[in-house]
Amino acid sequence: MSHAYLFSGPHQIGKMTLAMDVARLLNCEAAEPPCGDCRPCRRIADQLHADVRVIRVQGTGREGRGRTAISIDQIRDVQKEASLKPYEGRYRVFIIDGAEQLTEEAANALLKILEEPPEGVVFLLLTSDTGSILPTIISRCQRIELRPLALELIARELVKRFGTEAGRADEVARISGGMPGWAIAASEDSDVLDRRASQLDTVEVTLRQGLEGRFAYAERLGTAFTRNRSGVLGELDLMVQWWRDVLVLSQGKTELATNISRIDTLKTAADGLSTDSAANAIKAVQETMDHLERNANPRLALDNLMLALPTIS
Ligand SMILES: [Zn+2]
Structure with a gap:
């Protein structure tokens, strides 16, 4: 040792x-x-x-x-x-x-x-x-x-060790991105997936809104950031994942999507957008996360993000 x-x-x-x-x-x-x-x-x-x-x-x-x-x-x-x-x-x-x-x-x-x-x-x-x-x-x-595990391995172990239903194990494994800790937490506690689903609902609602609704969302996140930094960064990371799904669907690669249970909404969004605008959206969210991690003014960074993201149908 x-x-x-x-x-x-x-x-x-x-x-x-x-x-x-x-x-x-x-x-x-x-x-x-x-x-x-x-x-x-x-x-x-x-x-x-x-x-x-x-x-x-x-x-x-x-x-x-x-x-x-x-x-x-x-x-x-x-x-x-x-x-x-x-x-x-x-x-x-x-x-x-x-x-x-x-x-x-x-x-x-x-x-x-x-x-x-x-x-x-x-x-x-x-x-x-x-x-x-x-x-x-x-x-x-x-x-x-430590590196992420293969998604199939995670799905298989969830079924074997925790008796997770196969379809759910598949989605949990995809969402986990290869992180066994997340996958286990999500399959043991349905609150984890429920909370995530409600955050994604908010993201979708916000992206359909005009500036007023978007700025209200930015204000809520900006205020939360001072006391719950990791929570807000987590929510933005969720947004990256959502846009990544839109990106792969805009290229017709359904099998690569993560959020299988909301595939219909994602497909509708992808149909109305170019691959470029989905890719730019991912970049915009990631840059915002970078800025926040470097202690930029949260409200300003998030307002800019809201201006940069395309409206979805
Ligand atoms: Zn012992």
Whole structure:
């Protein structure tokens, strides 16, 4: 084992699942670790194990409200704990979930620990954005990049493991884009798909509207962005997926569409638009997401997007 790993890959690809497996592997008491069934394995799964800690942005509770970064205080706690012998297991495991969200100060403190790693401690850094992590931190870690799975594989496993109906498994797999975490969440909890469907309904209604309706939508998203950044970026990503479907349908490639259950609406939209305007719409939404991630004025960026998107029939 190395003392530090960086697991990178898109949201819900399985970084935390892998990290938990590694934590179990290191502390399992069975002959073939990780068994998932011994006391340490179960305590890790239930997040009760004293030597396995997950560090992430503390967004809840009175003090943590509105925080957007992993603070220096959190890393100082890690430093203190890392210097102690494991309490109940063989290894102390620190999982930094969202390593790109360390403040500069916190990142430098973590770097110091990684430069002189204490015995019996393993750090697992998880990120969907390697580019935002200090190169000096990256160079101290073994890198493991997680990539999307084949959609057929996801669909098959949903049917096999969760008894999902085949047609639904197919659509969930397509929507997941190869992210098993998303696919499992969506097949276990129908709210995930319902919420998504209602967001897509709003997108379709908005695209049929004139400027007044569109600006109202931009205002709602812009206001939401300050307190729920990832939620708004998720909604825009949904818009990209919707336009991608319009694009493939405008080329007659129905088999490549993602949102199979709304294929009729998508086909109608595709019939009234050129392939170019669908492609431009995708580009416009992606550029807006870029601008938002670089802290552009949300309202301005979203208003511009509303002006750029074509009206659909
Ligand atoms: Zn075990």
